[in-house]
Amino acid sequence: MTHTNRLAKETSPYLLQHQHNPVDWYPWGEEAFERARRENKPIFLSVGYSTCYWCHVMERQCFEVEPIAALMSRLFVCIKVDREERPDVDQLYMSAIQIISRQGGWPMSVWLTPDRRPFYGGTYYPPTDMQGRPGFPRVCNAIDDAWRNRSGEVTESADQIASMLQRLARPSTPNETLRIEPAFIGSLVDRSVADYEPHFGGFGHAPKFPRQTALELLLTYLHSDLDEKETGGRTPKAKVRAMLLHTLDAMMHGGIRDHLGGGFHRYSTDAKWLVPHFEIMLYDNAMLLVCYAEAYRLTGDARYAQVSRDIADFVLREMTSPEGAFYTAFDAEVDHQEGLNYLWTPAEVEAVLGPDDARRFNRVYGLDRGPNFADPHHGSGVADKNILFVAEPNVPGATSALLDAELQAMRLKLREHRATRKQPLLDTKVLTSWNALMIRGLAVAGRVLEESRYTDAAAKAATHLLSYHATDDGGLYRTSRDGVKKYRAFLDDYAFLAWALTDLAVATQDPRWTTEAKRLVDVMTDRFGDEVTGGFYFTDRLADDLFIRQKTAQDSPLPSGNAAAAMALTALSMTFPSLTDAAQRTIAVFSQGVVEHGEAMGSMVQAALLSLLKDGPFAINAEVVDDTPPAPTTQSLVEAARDAVATTAAWTSAKELRVEMTIRDGWHVNAGVVPAGSGLIPTTLVVEPTALVAGIGYPPGEPFQPDPSLPEVRVYGGRTEIIVHWHDAPPDPAQVRVRLSYQPCNASACLPPVTAVLTPEGGRK
Structure with a gap:
């Protein structure tokens, strides 16, 4: 008989995928805690999502x-x-994994004390030792041994780790x-x-992410x-x-x-x-x-208009519920098999066209150049199928392959044939924040492209969220599926939806969306706002199942x-001038983070730019942000981070400045460029006056x-x-200021990031 565990009572497609595992799974909640x-057992927390291949x-x-x-x-609870249902859980423990392993990703595997503090973790573990990576059973047994026999170390x-998370949860x-x-702004665009x-x-x-928050910042700057x-x-x-x-x-x-x-794929x-x-x-789309x-x-380039229409039409055709939600x-x-539905051979194309x-x-889509895709997990490793790409962007008789009518007809035929294949799973959760991003996308596209059907779709989705995802006390639910609404909404849900409604108000010229956006920010301020310093916590004031209430502004793939x-x-x-102060206080709270890591905070830089354009400089x-001294344990970690690296700055000529880092044995800092999406903090140098720097x-x-299984x-x-x-x-030269930001790490963990403010030595030579 098929085993069924507690997850069978959930509505998340991801949790339901695991309902027949022989693991004694619990959902996140008091029963498990x-x-x-x-029983004084560690908690094994596994976080993922329904469309995650490695999960x-x-x-x-x-x-x-x-x-x-x-x-x-036997060993753990x-x-x-589902990270998409509980981004607060995912965000907190992903920060811990990045501290522990210097990498992040899903599935996330983390072990917690019974009071839910993390002490060890990673991402994917194989079933047996593989390529220098320990197998999952060996890891489980080692953690059990440490828990029983070396509890002091645990x-x-x-x-x-908890102290470091406390530090990272508060703006600098x-x-x-x-x-x-x-x-x-100019200096931050340079860094971006x-x-x-x-x-x-x-x-x-590689791997290359679209980095949409950076792209939108650049577009706002250029406009x-x-x-x-x-x-x-x-x-320039x-x-x-x-x-x-x-x-x-x-x-x-x-x-x-x-x-x-x-x-677009991820x-x-x-x-x-x-x-x-x-x-x-x-959210990507x-x-x-x-x-x-x-x-x-x-630009007025019709190709970009066509790509916009294609994205909008795809979502409305294939990712939209009967009620208009996404x-x-x-x-x-x-x-x-990864990507199976999207792959073609020349013979398959010929059979259809x-x-x-x-x-x-x-010729146009590169199939005549030979196969370009080999399944990385199955088969011989030899390429035998094709991913479509535009090998010839310009075709005779048309400005672009994207706009050519004959090619459009061919693509439609192939898409209709592809629909007869077995399709990948569609996760039919409705998430408030992600829906808000699509509402905003459709509102912007509808206005720019003058396509009323896009603004109409945005308005329909917004109406659905504001009614169906509304709680009895005037707030929002995070998610719904199959008639079940769950979880108090998080900061992203309120902020993204309010932001989307302001764009919908511009696109439709309907003042009701402005009124609804104002109501949402009032609720958001009451439930998430920090009255002392400004800005917003990620969880509302009633949340009680995490040991830290985070207040951060770094972008993930999503805007913060x-x-x-x-x-x-x-x-x-x-419309409501009194809100100017709240906007500027929010920017102010995270301003030092922008100075230190602005390239990871593109949306906050965009917020600062929009505020500047509206209200001026x-x-x-310093006193407008939280100056509460960190806890002693956290302070010792910050001091350790400063002690791990000695820094100096000195002039070597009238037009050359040398910044030197001497890093203690056993430690290193990340280079000036880190892999996108890694969560690692690069070494960053900011020098003023910026205009003179070549x-x-x-x-x-x-x-x-x-770890051989992780990127170099x-x-x-x-x-x-x-x-x-x-x-x-x-x-x-006495007016030159140098800020050097870095994060010391060893082979197993990282200390908090710090910034050294340096005065160059030696005058000008």
């Missing part, structure tokens, strides 16, 4: 295997969480008064494009009337524009785009945007819809909730790979120099 306390792999290899499941159930690890205090002005990849477009190296002389940036607007359009072109022509369906596994990770997420629509508004995601696999049309189609809140408040302040004083030379670093990163160790080159010698 009470058992862990009563499926670990389930098949470990959770469905009777002996492994029995071991798990086992909890399954407690010390849990204390240390500004070192000095900051000013949100054009030059500040610093890792532009000129060969194939995009930012960072603005900020004068380049005011911004003082090293990167024309160059920023070229980088942006090169990236948009590369993505829309690459295999990351589903050329038959119109949507990311590209290679540098060329050719081989995607085949998941299709609602919502944000790219905004980017391509705004690119059309910027579903969450398509899986990456079919029959355990006939020889003449197939010959043309195969605080940045979205600031942008919603800024937009609403045009404003100052941020370039900053970061060394490439040495390869570092603590580059790090600095020992003595490292960063060289600053100047266009012109600074007129007063």
